[in-house]
Amino acid sequence: MTSGSLTTRRGLARTLTYLSLVVASVVVLLPLLVVLLTSLKSSQEMANDSGALQLPDNLLNFENYVTAFQDGQMLAAFGNTAFILLFAITGTVIIGSMAAYAIDRFTFRFRKLVVALFLVATLVPGVTTQVATFQIVDSFGMFDTRWAPIALYMGTDIVSIYIFLQFVRSIPISLDESARLDGANAFTIYRKIIFPLLKPAIATVVIVKGITVYNDFYIPFLYMPSEELGVISTSLFRFKGPFGAHWENISAGAVLVILPTLVVFLFLQRYIYNGFTRGATK
Amino acid sequence: MTDTTEKVARPKQAAPPAPKSAAPRKVRLWRGLTPWLFLAAPLVLLITFTYAPVANMVAYSFTDWDGVSPELSYTGADNYVELFTRPELFEVFFVSGYYLAASVVQIAAALYFATILSFNVRFRNFFKGVLFFPYLINGVAIGFVFLYFFQDGGTLDSVLRLFGVESDKAWLGTSTSANVSLAGVSVWRYMGLNFVLFLGAIQSIPGELYEAAELDGANRWQQFRHIIAPGIRPILSLSVILSISGSLSVFEIPYIMTGGATGTETFVIQTVKLAFQFNKTGLASAAAVVLLLIILAVTWVQRRLVPDEKVDLV
Numbered sequence: 001m002t003s004g005s006l007t008t009r010r011g012l013a014r015t016l017t018y019l020s021l022v023v024a025s026v027v028v029l030l031p032l033l034v035v036l037l038t039s040l041k042s043s044q045e046m047a048n049d050s051g052a053l054q055l056p057d058n059l060l061n062f063e064n065y066v067t068a069f070q071d072g073q074m075l076a077a078f079g080n081t082a083f084i085l086l087f088a089i090t091g092t093v094i095i096g097s098m099a100a101y102a103i104d105r106f107t108f109r110f111r112k113l114v115v116a117l118f119l120v121a122t123l124v125p126g127v128t129t130q131v132a133t134f135q136i137v138d139s140f141g142m143f144d145t146r147w148a149p150i151a152l153y154m155g156t157d158i159v160s161i162y163i164f165l166q167f168v169r170s171i172p173i174s175l176d177e178s179a180r181l182d183g184a185n186a187f188t189i190y191r192k193i194i195f196p197l198l199k200p201a202i203a204t205v206v207i208v209k210g211i212t213v214y215n216d217f218y219i220p221f222l223y224m225p226s227e228e229l230g231v232i233s234t235s236l237f238r239f240k241g242p243f244g245a246h247w248e249n250i251s252a253g254a255v256l257v258i259l260p261t262l263v264v265f266l267f268l269q270r271y272i273y274n275g276f277t278r279g280a281t282k
Numbered sequence: 283m284t285d286t287t288e289k290v291a292r293p294k295q296a297a298p299p300a301p302k303s304a305a306p307r308k309v310r311l312w313r314g315l316t317p318w319l320f321l322a323a324p325l326v327l328l329i330t331f332t333y334a335p336v337a338n339m340v341a342y343s344f345t346d347w348d349g350v351s352p353e354l355s356y357t358g359a360d361n362y363v364e365l366f367t368r369p370e371l372f373e374v375f376f377v378s379g380y381y382l383a384a385s386v387v388q389i390a391a392a393l394y395f396a397t398i399l400s401f402n403v404r405f406r407n408f409f410k411g412v413l414f415f416p417y418l419i420n421g422v423a424i425g426f427v428f429l430y431f432f433q434d435g436g437t438l439d440s441v442l443r444l445f446g447v448e449s450d451k452a453w454l455g456t457s458t459s460a461n462v463s464l465a466g467v468s469v470w471r472y473m474g475l476n477f478v479l480f481l482g483a484i485q486s487i488p489g490e491l492y493e494a495a496e497l498d499g500a501n502r503w504q505q506f507r508h509i510i511a512p513g514i515r516p517i518l519s520l521s522v523i524l525s526i527s528g529s530l531s532v533f534e535i536p537y538i539m540t541g542g543a544t545g546t547e548t549f550v551i552q553t554v555k556l557a558f559q560f561n562k563t564g565l566a567s568a569a570a571v572v573l574l575l576i577i578l579a580v581t582w583v584q585r586r587l588v589p590d591e592k593v594d595l596v
Contacts, residue, residue: 042577044596098321103321106320108317117333125527130335133335217532247430257422269407
């Protein structure tokens with residue numbers, strides 16, 4: 001083989017590589033882009049059936065967004081989601097870090113059993129047990145309140161415990177010991193030494209948990225049927241009825257839901273990659 | 283903690299031996315109790331929302347309970363018999379086949395993109411971001427984006443028209459076409475996670491290995507075969523397991539897009555309908571127990587085949 005044909009072969013491979021990447025990017029971005037374009041079209045434009053790829057007449061036509069906010073109750077939905085996010089994330093961080101501290105820093109009887117309980121729970125897929133979980137949540141009187149998803153998000157997050165555990169393990173025990181010599185008790189050590197040093201883990205858990213809760217559909221759908229308790233997923237889901245074939249309104253709703261995710265992703269990319277990688281390989 | 287308790291105990295030291303041994307016992311009691319104080323909340327939540335439901339579910343599965351009435355009677359294994367003998371109840375598992383096939387495509391694509399992006403490629407971060415982003419998008423939004431995509435005269439038809447293909451096919455109209463479309467959406471949504479996991483694993487392989495291979499004249503394929511493939515074995519097997527259990531418990535995409543119509547009903551959609559629309563809590567519980575057992579079995583097989591050091595929590 002001459003060196004000339006080798007370079008052309010290399011060049012061809014390079015071209016094919018970039019071609020495949022560009023095709024993949026188009027496959028990912030085009031469906032989203034079309035929905036963005038649709039959200040800016042007026043109902044007349046949609047009725048004219050100008051085709052999905054047609055640019056809207058007015059790129060600054062935000063009328064559909066106003067409709068989505070007013071008739072689609074998106075504002076209330078964002079409020080409910082924010083409320084649930086706040087409590088669920090705070091709870092997850094406190095509970096997860098406490099569990100990790102106890103498991104890593106103490107030797108006690110049944111420690112192995114406790115660890116096994118947490119571990120086996122990761123194998124139980126949440127979707128399958130909802131039939132019975134529902135009855136328990138209902139018996140607490142939490143059905144159709146925002147506390148049902150909050151409790152479920154806090155109570156079934158073993159991945160966060162695992163992320164905290166990895167970090168607690170990396171904090172040198174000598175720090176605990178010197179604090180103990182200064183008269184600190186276990187709770188003070190947790191609050192003043194361990195918790196502040198867990199900042200990177202907390203950031204990871206907040207982001208991963210935040211995105212998971214923001215996107216969850218199943219739990220709010222099952223536990224909060226009331227319209228005024230809609231979170232963004234369930235409120236957007238309800239667009240299907242009243243807006244029927246009004247794709248311009250539905251698209252505006254979808255864009256409204258995707259946009260915050262995009263902003264968070266652009267600003268926190270590194271944390272997001274790390275967090276989801278760590279979460280999945282638990 | 284030890285220190286403070288001892289300080290309290292110290293004045294008593296003047297007294298005869300008895301209290302002296304009482305103090306360490308108190309210390310020991312406190313010390314034994316401390317971890318449980320930290321674990322109380324997590325354990326209560328874990329048992330209430332994971333283990334109690336599993337136990338209840340198994341119990342319900344042997345009854346004819348409807349989920350509301352105070353009465354229920356023990357029916358033995360009737361629910362399980364019904365589940366395995368009424369073909370339409372078990373047919374939904376065939377739908378999982380589409381998603382299983384899709385996850386093969388998904389893992390292959392993820393592997394391909396992870397490999398090429400691990401080499402020096404311009405705009406690498408941009409491509410990485412684009413490929414991963416769908417994984418972060420809200421499932422309902424994805425459902426709507428793709429309802430419009432497959433809509434008559436929607437995105438897909440318009441793109442096909444650009445290439446001169448006139449199509450008036452209802453993509454979600456027939457069972458096969460709908461399931462293939464939905465499985466395609468699932469690939470679109472989840473490929474990014476596999477890709478980022480693979481990329482992370484590949485990038486943790488020391489660079490000297492590639493340099494040495496390049497000096498020895500190894501080409502890209504040989505590098506992949508002998509350096510990358512062994513390096514990502516554990517994460518690959520994890521992905522396979524996750525896609526098997528994922529294919530069995532598909533819910534969101536078909537529920538949002540078709541509601542389980544035109545033969546796209548999955549096992550989980552059926553279970554949810556049985557439990558919450560037809561009030562057959564007993565039968566739904568039996569179905570859920572079957573799914574749980576299958577997923578546990580799959581996981582168990584994986585743990586046996588690939589003993590993974592990452593599995594132990596402590």
